[in-house]
Amino acid sequence: MDERIRDHAETLVDWSARIDAGDDVVLRVGEGAHDLGVAVAEQLGDRGANLLACYDSEELTSAYLRAHDGNFESDPEYELALYERADSVLSLRGTRNTSASADVPDETQQAHARAREGIREARLDTDWVSTVHPTRALAQQAGMGIEAYREFVYDAILRDWEELAEEMTQLKEILDAGNEVRIRKESDATDLTLFVDGRTAVNSTASVADDSHNLPSGEVFTAPYDTAGQVVFDVPMTIHGKRVEGVRLVFKDGVVVDWEADAGADVIESVLETDGGAKRLGELGVGMNRGITRPTDQILFDEKMAGTVHLALGRAYDACLPEGESGNDSAVHVDLITDMRQDGTTLEVDGEVIQRDGVFRWEEEF
Amino acid sequence: MDERIRDHAETLVDWSARIDAGDDVVLRVGEGAHDLGVAVAEQLGDRGANLLACYDSEELTSAYLRAHDGNFESDPEYELALYERADSVLSLRGTRNTSASADVPDETQQAHARAREGIREARLDTDWVSTVHPTRALAQQAGMGIEAYREFVYDAILRDWEELAEEMTQLKEILDAGNEVRIRKESDATDLTLFVDGRTAVNSTASVADDSHNLPSGEVFTAPYDTAGQVVFDVPMTIHGKRVEGVRLVFKDGVVVDWEADAGADVIESVLETDGGAKRLGELGVGMNRGITRPTDQILFDEKMAGTVHLALGRAYDACLPEGESGNDSAVHVDLITDMRQDGTTLEVDGEVIQRDGVFRWEEEF
Numbered sequence: 001m002d003e004r005i006r007d008h009a010e011t012l013v014d015w016s017a018r019i020d021a022g023d024d025v026v027l028r029v030g031e032g033a034h035d036l037g038v039a040v041a042e043q044l045g046d047r048g049a050n051l052l053a054c055y056d057s058e059e060l061t062s063a064y065l066r067a068h069d070g071n072f073e074s075d076p077e078y079e080l081a082l083y084e085r086a087d088s089v090l091s092l093r094g095t096r097n098t099s100a101s102a103d104v105p106d107e108t109q110q111a112h113a114r115a116r117e118g119i120r121e122a123r124l125d126t127d128w129v130s131t132v133h134p135t136r137a138l139a140q141q142a143g144m145g146i147e148a149y150r151e152f153v154y155d156a157i158l159r160d161w162e163e164l165a166e167e168m169t170q171l172k173e174i175l176d177a178g179n180e181v182r183i184r185k186e187s188d189a190t191d192l193t194l195f196v197d198g199r200t201a202v203n204s205t206a207s208v209a210d211d212s213h214n215l216p217s218g219e220v221f222t223a224p225y226d227t228a229g230q231v232v233f234d235v236p237m238t239i240h241g242k243r244v245e246g247v248r249l250v251f252k253d254g255v256v257v258d259w260e261a262d263a264g265a266d267v268i269e270s271v272l273e274t275d276g277g278a279k280r281l282g283e284l285g286v287g288m289n290r291g292i293t294r295p296t297d298q299i300l301f302d303e304k305m306a307g308t309v310h311l312a313l314g315r316a317y318d319a320c321l322p323e324g325e326s327g328n329d330s331a332v333h334v335d336l337i338t339d340m341r342q343d344g345t346t347l348e349v350d351g352e353v354i355q356r357d358g359v360f361r362w363e364e365e366f
Numbered sequence: 367m368d369e370r371i372r373d374h375a376e377t378l379v380d381w382s383a384r385i386d387a388g389d390d391v392v393l394r395v396g397e398g399a400h401d402l403g404v405a406v407a408e409q410l411g412d413r414g415a416n417l418l419a420c421y422d423s424e425e426l427t428s429a430y431l432r433a434h435d436g437n438f439e440s441d442p443e444y445e446l447a448l449y450e451r452a453d454s455v456l457s458l459r460g461t462r463n464t465s466a467s468a469d470v471p472d473e474t475q476q477a478h479a480r481a482r483e484g485i486r487e488a489r490l491d492t493d494w495v496s497t498v499h500p501t502r503a504l505a506q507q508a509g510m511g512i513e514a515y516r517e518f519v520y521d522a523i524l525r526d527w528e529e530l531a532e533e534m535t536q537l538k539e540i541l542d543a544g545n546e547v548r549i550r551k552e553s554d555a556t557d558l559t560l561f562v563d564g565r566t567a568v569n570s571t572a573s574v575a576d577d578s579h580n581l582p583s584g585e586v587f588t589a590p591y592d593t594a595g596q597v598v599f600d601v602p603m604t605i606h607g608k609r610v611e612g613v614r615l616v617f618k619d620g621v622v623v624d625w626e627a628d629a630g631a632d633v634i635e636s637v638l639e640t641d642g643g644a645k646r647l648g649e650l651g652v653g654m655n656r657g658i659t660r661p662t663d664q665i666l667f668d669e670k671m672a673g674t675v676h677l678a679l680g681r682a683y684d685a686c687l688p689e690g691e692s693g694n695d696s697a698v699h700v701d702l703i704t705d706m707r708q709d710g711t712t713l714e715v716d717g718e719v720i721q722r723d724g725v726f727r728w729e730e731e732f
Contacts, residue, residue: 034425054418054421057400059404060419078390
């Protein structure tokens with residue numbers, strides 16, 4: 001076995017999921033994630049945890065959904081009972097075809113998801129962690145060969161998470177104490193101010209100990225309550241199956257008042273028109289994972305890229321809000337990314353430059 | 367998809383498991399059984415059953431067991447809750463390596479099995495069915511190429527089960543009414559008498575409706591209470607990982623008093639010495655599946671081969687016994703097979719020839 005797979009499994013079980021002896025673990029193994037599944041099973045055996053392996057196959061689920069009439073039973077009790085009693089759910093994503101679900105009607109997928117809301121909540125109530133095993137299908141989506149893609153994924157995952165968590169704390173403290181975050185880029189006339197006073201930043205450390213559930217992670221995010229100015233998102237991505245590039249948004253009083261896109265304008269339009277909350281920002285996130293050096297068209301990785309900032313149209317996360325306060329609400333949460341690693345780019349908090357040209361001040365002491 | 371895979375899935379879901387709308391189905395997908403898993407998922411969706419897919423991987427389980435210290439928690443509650451609430455458990459066997467568990471210590475495997483006795487019972491309490499997807503590893507064990515092996519497996523599985531069930535009823539009625547079953551072969555001096563009065567024969571129709579849980583099936587079996595004479599088993603097989611050939615057993619008053627083997631004598635000796643019940647027969651079975659025309663070193667198939675008889679050393683099945691009576695008891699149940707398709711071979715019940723040279727009297731009207 002590739003030693004990196006074993007290291008990945010160890011990071012998942014120890015740093016991310018904090019598995020102890022006797023824990024009841026559901027291991028969801030993706031179609032292409034068998035090797036990681038074996039490595040995680042080994043770690044679970046070594047820790048004396050209990051193991052139940054589920055098969056998370058897009059082809060199997062798609063075949064089921066395509067054949068079903070769409071009247072799904074609500075939260076089948078046997079599956080609900082399983083997740084209600086589980087301590088941890090480890091999802092090993094790793095598809096063999098990113099388009100495997102393309103021929104399942106949207107309505108069927110949505111009806112299925114709605115009928116399983118209770119199961120989903122029970123799963124989110126456990127110490128769940130989701131991670132990715134590098135498959136050829138994901139390499140293809142990233143436009144990379146498999147060996148280069150494996151290196152990319154393991155660079156992102158096999159980090160010194162303790163050290164990164166400490167670094168993220170510096171940024172979190174600045175954001176928590178700050179009122180206004182300003183992003184400026186000379187290259188594309190981005191000049192956006194986000195208001196965050198009273199909001200709490202979250203360290204996304206890839207550990208359930210910090211309520212962070214994705215491996216890799218490596219971002220600090222908060223929830224702005226107001227936004228003004230304009231921003232250009234120059235990192236291309238796929239949204240709802242379509243290529244989106246060069247999105248420019250103009251905000252006034254927190255709401256998008258003008259916008260354009262070099263590609264995928266129809267997707268952006270449909271997102272913005274979902275509901276009232278979709279025209280406001282729910283998240284400001286700062287990527288801090290230096291193992292991620294290029295976009296691979298997987299939002300889980302792209303938004304963590306060191307030297308980038310992402311903003312999400314739509315729903316805010318409760319963890320960022322003062323007790324009892326509700327943040328921006330929407331049916332959508334769509335992340336868009338701007339690359340700060342360019343001359344004449346700054347991230348300021350209350351007038352102080354925190355990051356210049358994609359480099360934090362504690363890296364270069366400016 | 368190979369149309370035979372879809373037919374297999376339909377046979378499994380309709381004839382074998384009798385799945386209805388709303389049934390809570392656990393689908394256990396073997397490492398090499400993905401394609402059959404997709405086909406079964408499609409059928410389950412079409413029937414409106416609920417689906418939870420588990421991953422039944424020998425490599426994963428072996429990695430877990432090898433790393434574990436062997437002190438297993440008894441029946442972890444989350445998994446027990448799942449199986450206690452399931453209506454059906456469909457196991458799609460299909461290994462990619464029949465030796466995948468070779469390096470797991472026997473004691474660990476046994477300790478794991480003992481700790482999961484309650485989960486096993488809960489699973490056997492459902493409408494469970496076990497079937498096999500043809501993989502290269504199984505073809506290799508059978509000494510066949512994959513295409514020929516696929517044909518073999520589908521010949522065994524895609525039968526007119528209703529018609530076969532009717533034919534089996536004829537033999538069941540003869541065995542139920544009979545007292546003494548005698549097997550004679552001129553070719554190897556087999557002459558064995560088995561006493562079955564008071565015992566009930568079971569039609570193994572591959573349907574939960576008849577309490578028959580393997581697909582394929584196709585045998586009628588009962589539990590002799592006494593045995594006298596000698597028998598030669600000329601169908602070679604692998605038992606506990608070792609080749610066994612040409613076993614000759616001599617019975618007196620129901621107990622093995624003499625024995626020899628051309629190959630695997632040590633395995634037979636260790637079976638016979640397990641306990642007192644291991645020297646007595648627990649089962650007399652008559653293979654009736656005409657799709658199975660040759661041994662493939664898979665007992666699930668071999669023992670169903672039309673024109674063969676198998677006898678099991680060890681434990682008897684309760685279904686064959688009069689209410690309240692206990693049959694032969696043992697920790698083992700090891701099937702051995704003799705081929706009746708040879709000149710001068712007869713199967714008699716109370717002196718009447720039921721089968722000659724492997725052909726039933728209703729086939730050729732002798």
